[in-house]
Each structure stands twice: as C-alpha cells, then as structure tokens.
Amino acid sequence: MELLSQPTLTALQVCGTVGLPEKCFRVIVKNALDCIFSQHEDEILIDKDTVEIDAAILKQTYLAIMTLFVEASKTDTSSEQFSMVLDDCKLLPKQKEILQESYKLNKQKVRSHLARINKGLPHVVDIDWRLDYNMKNSQLNKVMDLKYTLSFKTEQQLCGEINSNQEDNVQFSCTREQLQDFVGKLKEAVKSVERASQS
Template identity: 35%
Template sequence: SDSVVKGLQTLADPVYLDLKSFTIFTEAAFSSLLSFPTGSVFDYPELKNMDQALLKHCHIAATTFILEGVKQNADRSTICSSLEDLKFDSERVDAFYVLYQKNKTNLEKLLSSIDRCPPHITDVSWRLDYCIKNSHVHKVNQPSYLISFNTENGENNGASSKQNFSCTLEQLLDLVGKMRDAAKSVERAAQL
C-alpha cells in the first residue's frame, strides 16, 4: 500500500535515520514481531530525536514488509531489489537482510502457528445448574446453564477441543437470538 511504501522510503532516507539508528530500528521491528515487547520502539535512546508519529508509521511499514516477505518466502534478490526500488542504499539493504535471515525461521514458525480459519462447532451439550451462592458467599438462588461446544479445527489435522461456559437464562436467550440472526444472514447470502 502507499502508506507502507512511504514509511519504507522514510527509513531509506539518511536524513531521518543514520545507519546505526536504522539497524537499531530494524532490530526493534523484528523483536516486536517475535516476542512480547518489554518496551517499545519509542524507548530506544537512538530513536528519541525522530518524530514519534513518523517513527510509529515507519514501524508499521517495516513490520508489514517483514511479514509479507516471510509469508511470500522471499529470497535475497527479492528482498534486496524491493528495498533498492524504495531507494535504500546498499548498506541499509545488507543490514536489513542480515536481520531478515537471522529471524526468518522464527517468523515462519510464528506465522504457521496462526490458524487460517476458526474452529467449527461439531456438537453442543448443556445442562441446567442451580447456583445457590457465588464466590463471595452471597446468596444467588438462580438457575444457570452450563454450555459445552465441541469444536474441530480443519487446518490443524482435525484437532478437537471443548469450549465450556456458564450463562443465565437471559444470556442464553440472547445467544440463541444472535445465532438465529447469523443463520438468517448466511441463508440470505447463499441465495444471492
């Protein structure tokens, strides 16, 4: 997208980031994708002199480029030519590619762990329960429904799991109403 291109062109410009700051920025971008960040890209002292909104824009652009590269299994020539088209000099291209190669395997594992489709409900069971007291030892004296959805994930070799929850009669009626609305919407969409 244009936003990603503009963000990457900003990273290519030595006016905004010198080579050392660019390398630190790129390391921070890879780090933010691979682990729960303990800090943010804004915490690096080498990046403090850069406009924070521009820094955020560049971070989004860099992480988008990184993820697309990994998703497409881009090789060295693809990455390098893409960055050179965006006016990256050879030092920045090399610095980026070294970090890309270093982190590519971990990013592939991360992307492969993300499911492409949500689990499918294969069965539903329920039972009526009666709650006398809650966890604060207050009297409740109210019926509740224990619902159990059996789900199957088609992408993950049919792995099945159970989703359990408890709800009141009002919450259950609301859920049933929303499910009926969803079913009607699907039927209408199928008729088109």
Template identity: 30%
Template sequence: MEVSESVMKGLQTLADPSLFDLKSFILFTEVAFDSLLSPRGESALANQDLKHIDPITLKSCHTAATTFILEGIKHNVDKSTMGSCLEDLRFSTERVDIFYTSFQKNKTALECLLSSIDSCPPHVTDVTWRLEYCLKVGLLLLLFYVNALDISCLFSQQNSHVHKVNQPSYLISLNTEKGGTSSHINFNCTMEQLQDLVGKMKDAAKSLERATQA
C-alpha cells in the same frame, strides 16, 4: 513481492537519511525484528535512542517494516528479490545489506512463529441446500426433499420429535476449506431463520465493502 502503498510510503520514509541516520536505522531494524519475536511488541519502539524521531513517523515506519518482513517470510524471498524491492524504495546498498542480514538472522524464528499461528478461519467454497417438507399420511410421515435438480420422496415411521409435520425447513450444507482440507458444516433452519441469516450476511458484506472503500 508486492506491498501496499502505505507500506511503500513507510519504507521510503525509513530510507530517508534525513529522518533516520545510519545509527537510528540500524537500531530501528533491530527493534522491528525484536517486536515481532518478543512479547513487548510495539513497546520496543520506546527505545531512548529513537526518541528524536516523531512518534507518528516511527509507528508508521514500524508497521511498514514489520509488514514487509512478514511478507518476505511468507514468500521466502532471497536477497536479490528483497534488495531489488528495497532499492526501488530508495534504500541505499548499505541499508539493504543491514536489513537483509537481520532478515536472515531472524528468518528461522519468524518462520516458526508464522507456522504456529492459526488464526485464519475456514472459508466457504460452496453451498448446497434442499427443502424438507413433512406431510402426515395415515401412520406414516411423507418427507419431500426439494433441491435445485429434483424432488425426492421418502417414507418414515411417525416420529413427532424428529420431524415437524406440515412445516417446511431448509437443510443447508456449507462446503469449507482450511489449509487445503475440505469439510462440511450442516444445519437446518426455518424460512424465517434463513431470511434472518441472509439479511445478516448482506449487512456484513456491505460493511466490508464500506471498509475497503474508506
């Protein structure tokens, strides 16, 4: 079970008896689980018995604890795995037992919560494309489809509201996957629209890169 450095630091702070005595630790653990399952969320931290703890410290520990809890639910960790991880983060045996007892008590409810959340959008696994070019030849429309492998040609009766004559367009197919299920998103666009789309995707990629390096 791997966690980020910020989560490890937050849990190490939570394990420090000079900051969280046993009474505060027990209460904080209850609040952490309650904040995940109740509409109150982080407002549960406003408990009067936790007022003596610095608010910034309290919030960072809360973020670390709830992240750790959800990771434990997602990976279905047992007591040995969780205990080993928490002991490495300076939790005493008593605190490990308290934390894991709350984990087991709330596990079913948290599993139901996670299964009901479907906020992850489909992700793109592949892209295929072809270039369509329509030429008018007499009373027929000659459609050229060009992809990376070959050039194909189809004849169609003249139908101006379907095909744009003498104007190239791209037919794009995005292969997506969500929850193990594959699907396709198909659309067509002009060269200018495709260039605009590619430009925006490059901007998004640069923004994401900057965010991960911050």
C-alpha cells in the same frame, strides 16, 4: 512484485530520505523484530538511539519494517526478490544491507511464529455419505423421495499449539439436484485453484 502497499513503501522511502544513522536504524530493525515476536507487546520503544527522531517518522518506520518482514516471510520471498523490493524503497545502501541481513537471519523464525498464531481454516479429512429413500410421509402418502446425507470430518489446528488439532463433523442433507450442483461447484473450485497455481 507487489509485496507492499503504497503507504508502506512510502514509509520505507522516508527512511532513505531522512538518512537515519546506522546505529539508530539497527535499533529500529531489532525492536521491530522483537515486536513481531511479541516481546514488546506492540509498543514502539524509544531509547537513547531513537529519541531524536520525529515520533511520526519513528512510528511509520517501525510499522513499515514489521510489515516488510511479515509479508516477505508469509509469502516465502527469496533473498533476491527481497532485494528487488528494497530497491523500490530507495533506501541507503547500509540500510538495505541491514534489512537483508536481518531478513535472512529471521525469515524462518517469523514464518514459524506466523504458523503458531494462524488459526487457519478447517481441512476436510474424511467424508461419509448415506442415501435415504422415503417411500411415504407421516400421513402415509406416497412420496418416493431421495435424500443424500453427507458427513464431512474436519480437522483444524488450534491457535498457538503445534501438534494439537480439533476435530469436528459437518453434516447436511440434500436432494440429487442439490448434490449435483454442489459437486459441480467443487469441480469449478478445483479448476480455479489449478489455474491459479499455474500462473
């Protein structure tokens, strides 16, 4: 399972290799989670438990643990899959246990936090269409032109607000051929999504 990038895996492997003390590792995990929840404003805290650790290793460890929790929560990784990822990191047994325990306790909180800060894409909630038939142009010449006018009503969740949506209308006109091309591309997109969800 490819949940983490190679630099993140390497940074977590360093944790096991260096053999950070349990108390120190717990402090790093707690501070990393606090940083995810924006309680530390992305600063890496150095306290009496982490002061003796090389600054580069400390920074890599914080970022790797934050990435681990965010990516695992974002993809709704199960505890078993999370454990398999940790096996790839070659962590010490106690470090693995601390991360599993913290993930289990904070997974839903991280997911909720990500949902609040994610702006996301607008969703189409309604569509209206109209067919215009132009018989003559402004010079009174015969045109006999068909134009479709489509109006999509979209809804987008506002950043950071749970039950607040912004509505918008997207409107455009097209010929019959352009509309057929558009519908064909939508059908291709639906098939691609179906294939991806079956994989």
